[in-house]
Amino acid sequence: MNETATLYNHDFMNWEHISDLDLERYYLGMVKDKHELAPLEEHTLACPSCAGRAEDAQDYVDTMRIAAILFSERERYMGRRLRGKGRSRR
Numbered sequence: 353m354n355e356t357a358t359l360y361n362h363d364f365m366n367w368e369h370i371s372d373l374d375l376e377r378y379y380l381g382m383v384k385d386k387h388e389l390a391p392l393e394e395h396t397l398a399c400p401s402c403a404g405r406a407e408d409a410q411d412y413v414d415t416m417r418i419a420a421i422l423f424s425e426r427e428r429y430m431g432r433r434l435r436g437k438g439r440s441r442r
């Protein structure tokens with residue numbers, strides 16, 4: 353194997369796409385370490401494939417946030433009703 357091929361392979365190996373999980377963690381604000389955050393943002397800007405998946409991840413996180421809010425509202429409503437029932441039984 354010649355030197356050029358080795359260098360090419362090395363660069364190719366370094367070009368790792370961002371995983372869906374990391375994109376979700378990024379939009380959830382869970383990536384706080386700048387050593388992880390900087391390459392993640394740089395890659396998203398440089399890579400159209402990951403930029404598209406980043407948008408999907410953002411949509412997914414937004415949907416999950418709305419679902420979580422609706423769920424907790426429902427739980428609170430149900431909890432009030434259950435507590436109300438308990439009180440009326442006494």
Ligand SMILES: [Zn+2]
Pocket residue numbers: 368369370395399401402
């Ligand atoms: Zn990528």
